[in-house]
Amino acid sequence: MSLAAAGCALKSKSASVSSAEKKKGIQRIPTYCDICFWKCGAIASVRDGELWKIEGNPDDPLSRGRLCPRGTGGIGAHTDPDRLRTPLIRKRERGEELWQEVTWDEALGYVAEKLLKIKSQYGPEAVAVFSHGIGGNFLKHTFKAYGTPNISAPSFAQCRGPRDVGFRLTFGEDISSPERTDIRNADCLVLLGSHLGENMHNSQVQEFAEAIEKRASIIIVDPRYSVAASKAKYYLPINPGTDLALLLAWMNVIVRENLYDKEYVTKYGFGFEQFAAEILAFTPEWAYPETGIEPEIIRATAREMARYKPATLVHPGRHVTWYGDDTQRSRAIALINALLGSWGRKGGFYYPVSMDVPSYPYPPYPKPAKDKVDNPGNKYPFASETITTGTRDATISGQPYPIKGWFVYASNLLHALPNENETIKAIQNLDLLVVVDVIPSEIAGWADVVLPESVYLERHDDLNVEWFRDPFTALRQPVVESPHDQKPNWWIAKQLADRLGLGSFFPWNDIEEYFRHRLGAAGIDYEELKKRGIIRGAKQPNYFEEGVPTEFATPSGKIEFYSLQLQKAGFDPVPKYTRPDANPTGTFRLLYGRAPVHSFSRTHSNRILSDMMSENEVWVNTSIAARLGLQNAQYVTLKNQDGITSNKVKVKVTERIRPDCVYMVHGFGHTSKGLKHAYRKGASDAQLITRYKTDPLMGGTGMNCNFVTIEPAEA
Numbered sequence: 066m067s068l069a070a071a072g073c074a075l076k077s078k079s080a081s082v083s084s085a086e087k088k089k090g091i092q093r094i095p096t097y098c099d100i101c102f103w104k105c106g107a108i109a110s111v112r113d114g115e116l117w118k119i120e121g122n123p124d125d126p127l128s129r130g131r132l133c134p135r136g137t138g139g140i141g142a143h144t145d146p147d148r149l150r151t152p153l154i155r156k157r158e159r160g161e162e163l164w165q166e167v168t169w170d171e172a173l174g175y176v177a178e179k180l181l182k183i184k185s186q187y188g189p190e191a192v193a194v195f196s197h198g199i200g201g202n203f204l205k206h207t208f209k210a211y212g213t214p215n216i217s218a219p220s221f222a223q224c225r226g227p228r229d230v231g232f233r234l235t236f237g238e239d240i241s242s243p244e245r246t247d248i249r250n251a252d253c254l255v256l257l258g259s260h261l262g263e264n265m266h267n268s269q270v271q272e273f274a275e276a277i278e279k280r281a282s283i284i285i286v287d288p289r290y291s292v293a294a295s296k297a298k299y300y301l302p303i304n305p306g307t308d309l310a311l312l313l314a315w316m317n318v319i320v321r322e323n324l325y326d327k328e329y330v331t332k333y334g335f336g337f338e339q340f341a342a343e344i345l346a347f348t349p350e351w352a353y354p355e356t357g358i359e360p361e362i363i364r365a366t367a368r369e370m371a372r373y374k375p376a377t378l379v380h381p382g383r384h385v386t387w388y389g390d391d392t393q394r395s396r397a398i399a400l401i402n403a404l405l406g407s408w409g410r411k412g413g414f415y416y417p418v419s420m421d422v423p424s425y426p427y428p429p430y431p432k433p434a435k436d437k438v439d440n441p442g443n444k445y446p447f448a449s450e451t452i453t454t455g456t457r458d459a460t461i462s463g464q465p466y467p468i469k470g471w472f473v474y475a476s477n478l479l480h481a482l483p484n485e486n487e488t489i490k491a492i493q494n495l496d497l498l499v500v501v502d503v504i505p506s507e508i509a510g511w512a513d514v515v516l517p518e519s520v521y522l523e524r525h526d527d528l529n530v531e532w533f534r535d536p537f538t539a540l541r542q543p544v545v546e547s548p549h550d551q552k553p554n555w556w557i558a559k560q561l562a563d564r565l566g567l568g569s570f571f572p573w574n575d576i577e578e579y580f581r582h583r584l585g586a587a588g589i590d591y592e593e594l595k596k597r598g599i600i601r602g603a604k605q606p607n608y609f610e611e612g613v614p615t616e617f618a619t620p621s622g623k624i625e626f627y628s629l630q631l632q633k634a635g636f637d638p639v640p641k642y643t644r645p646d647a648n649p650t651g652t653f654r655l656l657y658g659r660a661p662v663h664s665f666s667r668t669h670s671n672r673i674l675s676d677m678m679s680e681n682e683v684w685v686n687t688s689i690a691a692r693l694g695l696q697n698a699q700y701v702t703l704k705n706q707d708g709i710t711s712n713k714v715k716v717k718v719t720e721r722i723r724p725d726c727v728y729m730v731h732g733f734g735h736t737s738k739g740l741k742h743a744y745r746k747g748a749s750d751a752q753l754i755t756r757y758k759t760d761p762l763m764g765g766t767g768m769n770c771n772f773v774t775i776e777p778a779e780a
């Protein structure tokens with residue numbers, strides 16, 4: 066049996082009724098989306114027992130009744146013929162993708178036996194968990210009860226970590242997710258390398274459209290003329306990797322010309338005088354040769370931002386692991402917002418609120434005997450979450466202690482982490498690799514055991530008690546039955562815990578009992594939540610002007626323009642610019658980003674979404690294409706500085722990118738044989754990202770450090 070199990074058209078059955086009594090007519094069942102992590106409230110319609118369509122839930126503050134294209138295409142996740150169908154145990158060598166179909170009892174028994182053996186030989190800390198999204202909550206609970214502290218997600222060290230650390234160092238708080246950005250009320254919006262609209266975070270894109278409609282002034286900084294750039298008053302085609310120089314020059318103008326919010330800075334700021342003294346060196350003339358942005362444009366855009374303060378939002382971005390100096394660049398973004406007085410203010414950064422739904426009263430977890438493995442000696446002193454790549458390093462080296470098991474939930478680590486050879490090297494040292502997911506993936510191809518999960522339309526997940534503009538609680542509930550032998554994550558977590566002798570950590574019999582307990586403690590009626598999908602709490606203040614207390618959880622209790630904690634740890638208290646590596650002759654810097662119809666590397670076998678975009682393209686500047694003799698839509702391969710050659714990919718010849726870089730959408734170029742529909746369609750940026758620069762503050766991996774050449778390929 067191969068992972069590429071024979072496909073067939075799947076029929077859906079309404080989960081709210083048994084198939085025998087399949088209802089005629091239309092049922093509308095509220096739930097929330099899982100095609101990405103944004104968790105938009107949705108209403109799924111089942112017609113004559115078959116899944117028919119999915120729309121936004123108008124009561125939901127995240128979707129406001131409208132889903133993004135991926136959410137609408139969620140039906141394709143349920144009907145995907147390439148789905149994992151039954152538990153699998155590896156037959157031969159790791160990576161060969163040859164499997165034995167087994168029962169859940171056999172699979173979970175096998176996993177539990179191996180986990181207990183690792184625990185007795187090396188201790189529970191020798192198992193690392195990688196998990197992305199709310200679906201991992203119950204599995205993480207099982208592993209906390211098992212006793213490991215090594216639980217991480219690529220969303221920190223490979224995505225938003227530098228931003229959260231940079232803002233925390235400045236304001237004492239993370240940006241968190243969904244971002245606390247008040248885009249809809251901004252009069253001036255600045256995006257650095259963020260391509261909202263292509264990067265489809267539903268609420269943010271809706272707010273971006275509102276900002277455009279009300280004619281907010283938009284400033285876009287990007288080596289690529291993105292869709293967002295087409296809406297801008299100012300488009301700055303910056304030299305890649307020099308954003309920090311631009312930010313310093315902007316702050317120089319705002320300070321020199323006294324354009325900052327003096328009252329705000331005086332009242333809430335710490336160390337402004339030292340900051341101002343340092344920033345005076347970074348003039349627009351100094352920044353010009355670095356950034357390629359003319360001094361007068363730097364001045365004009367700085368004045369434009371100041372003109373609309375405090376309703377000017379310099380967006381912190383999301384995927385910000387670019388060059389290895391990412392925390393300091395993010396801190397510079399925090400500082401320019403502080404100068405403009407936008408933190409805590411309308412049109413800047415609002416204060417998120419949430420409903421008070423108590424956690425389930427589980428027994429206390431055992432205290433791990435060892436510290437986390439990812440950051441020995443506190444090498445990255447400002448890492449506020451576990452570092453995936455630190456865990457990978459420890460798995461390779463066995464230091465500070467051996468890691469012998471990986472349990473991976475919904476994270477295709479071979480596409481998410483840089484340098485796939487290092488990931489494969491780490492896997493070779495494991496006694497057990499378990500992958501839980503809904504579809505095959507490159508990481509599942511290396512697993513010893515693959516456990517097929519029901520897709521979100523077929524399962525319950527944990528309650529979504531989100532921090533957002535307004536407090537709410539949302540329910541994910543099954544709309545249709547799983548078509549094969551897939552199971553929900555909560556069931557897998559509970560069953561595994563039972564086999565590990567940890568049944569006392571799951572005192573509830575089924576998840577509805579768990580919901581009833583938690584919701585009852587919060588005074589929320591579960592039956593009502595089932596009917597509506599979402600219960601909203603009372604409006605609360607979001608801004609300082611509405612009464613949010615002006616408190617900052619920094620050492621000084623103020624907004625830290627000058628950071629003594631950074632200075633004490635041996636880092637620059639005010640960010641300093643480092644010039645990025647120059648392109649080796651004849652090469653192009655590899656940049657990557659998102660498309661509005663796909664999420665990570667998780668949606669390419671979804672037939673509805675792949676119908677809209679089945680492969681990616683590599684963007685090449687017109688002048689370069691002419692020099693290399695490349696035609697639009699011609700196939701090429703990319704070769705990186707370490708000799709890695711990509712799968713073939715179509716060229717998009719365009720003026721919309723600088724000549725010194727190329728760009729592609731992330732997540733394509735699958736090599737998992739189980740992904741029959743997506744197999745080898747487009748090229749994988751992850752495969753070409755062999756080099757990365759580690760952020761010395763928090764261990765994030767800057768991944769825009771690779772250079773490629775372009776060769777024609779057979780069609």
Ligand code: SF4
Nearest residue numbers: 098101104105133136
């Ligand atoms: S942004 Fe789109 S894919 Fe993500 S949860 Fe919302 S509707 Fe679903």
